[in-house]
Amino acid sequence: QVQLVESGGGLVQAGGSLRLSCAASGRTFGNYAMGWFRQAPGKEREFVTAISWRGWRGGSTEYADSVKARFTISRDNAKNTVYLQMNSLKPEDTAIYYCVASMGWSISRLEGEYPYWGQGTQVTVSS
DSSP states (O other): OOEEEEEOOEEEETTOOEEEEEEEESTTGGGOOEEEEEEOTTSOOEEEEEEOOOSTTOSOEEEOGGGTTTEEEEEEGGGTEEEEEEOSOOGGGOEEEEEEEOSSSSOOSOGGGOOEEOOOEEEEEEO
């Protein structure tokens, strides 16, 4: 099994930045595709970004249209940690952000492809 623990959430003004971290534990961590979902108050949970871990290309990434050019997902295999750098934050980015892990290396935008979820970390962007 995989345990995911998010950190780095908080309150920031619009236009500011935050860096979320997701510390993972479990065997074969490097083989898992990982990513982030978020859920705003009163809204459905949505895909944010994901990253793969294997292959000659390194970590392939995918982003939701709403965060392209603002958010960057990265990894540090030595630390078993995935990061989400969030720049130019907007009030609509306010949500609980969940770190997720798949059972394979491929990227998906579907919640059902990620059996492992963290507890979530709150991000609040004020105007």
